[in-house]
Amino acid sequence: MSESISPALMELRRATSSLHEQLENLLDINREGAGRDEYLSYLEDMLGWLKAVEPALWNMPWPAVVAARERAGKLERIEADLRWSGMSSEEIHRLPVADFRPSFERAEARYGIAYVVEGAQLGVRVLARRLAPALDGWEPVWLQGYGEQSSLRWKTFVACAEAELQGAQARQAAAEYARQAFSSLLEWFTIRREARRNDMTMRPTAWR
Numbered sequence: 001m002s003e004s005i006s007p008a009l010m011e012l013r014r015a016t017s018s019l020h021e022q023l024e025n026l027l028d029i030n031r032e033g034a035g036r037d038e039y040l041s042y043l044e045d046m047l048g049w050l051k052a053v054e055p056a057l058w059n060m061p062w063p064a065v066v067a068a069r070e071r072a073g074k075l076e077r078i079e080a081d082l083r084w085s086g087m088s089s090e091e092i093h094r095l096p097v098a099d100f101r102p103s104f105e106r107a108e109a110r111y112g113i114a115y116v117v118e119g120a121q122l123g124v125r126v127l128a129r130r131l132a133p134a135l136d137g138w139e140p141v142w143l144q145g146y147g148e149q150s151s152l153r154w155k156t157f158v159a160c161a162e163a164e165l166q167g168a169q170a171r172q173a174a175a176e177y178a179r180q181a182f183s184s185l186l187e188w189f190t191i192r193r194e195a196r197r198n199d200m201t202m203r204p205t206a207w208r
Contacts, residue, residue, distance in 0.1 A: 008165045008174065009158050012115045015175035019182040026189055029127065035134035040085055043142060044095050045192040046120070047078045049185055052098040057114060060104045063160050070146075071153070074121060077141045084140075096192070100184040102177070108170055111161045112177025116185060121145050122154050 024030055029042040058072035082092050104110050128143035146153050165171045 006158055006162045008162045008171050011171040011175045012112065012178050015179045016116070016182045019179065019186055023186045023189060026186070026193065034131065039131060041196065043078050043081055045189050047075065048096050049098045049100065049188045050074055052100045053113065054117060057104055057110065057117065060110055065156055066160055080141045098184065098188040102181065107164050108173035109177045111165060112174035113181040114157065115161070115178045116181040118154065118157050122150065125150065
């Protein structure tokens with residue numbers, strides 16, 4: 001079933017569309033003139049949220065075709081970009097982590113939260129095109145996503161979600177988990193943005 005008519009995908013999108021729009025409007029990286037400093041701040045915050053979610057998420061039972069192990073490297077890709085910017089491993093380790101600890105025991109929770117995680121990864125392709133002029137030829141690892149496998153992995157995830165989330169009740173439950181995850185992500189980025197505004201000494205890591 002194509003993702004454009006997938007009932008599971010439509011339910012997930014419906015539940016998170018408003019939150020998605022709010023997050024897009026919040027992020028400084030989406031503003032005109034955004035460059036490396038905004039990208040670095042975005043990375044620090046995304047790392048803080050993913051640390052709370054991704055390790056446990058991909059250690060849960062998944063169909064083999066999902067290739068969970070290959071999807072579980074987002075933290076490493078973000079950290080690679082932060083190290084490129086001049087941050088040490090110790091500095092990266094000290095970055096704040098979001099207080100979001102969902103349970104992944106239910107398939108609905110796994111698919112709902114993974115929808116947010118994988119959607120964030122898919123969205124970096126647009127971000128890469130937007131930031132390219134400001135990055136002076138640098139091609140960040142995080143912005144490469146899954147590379148040539150990006151579209152295939154998204155379509156595979158959507159197909160598995162459709163197969164697993166049978167019936168309106170399952171789809172609605174997954175959508176609620178997705179909404180909770182997106183709410184947490186929006187809250188986290190809001191907290192981090194306010195922290196930067198309130199602490200005038202907090203600056204993006206110097207580019208060396």
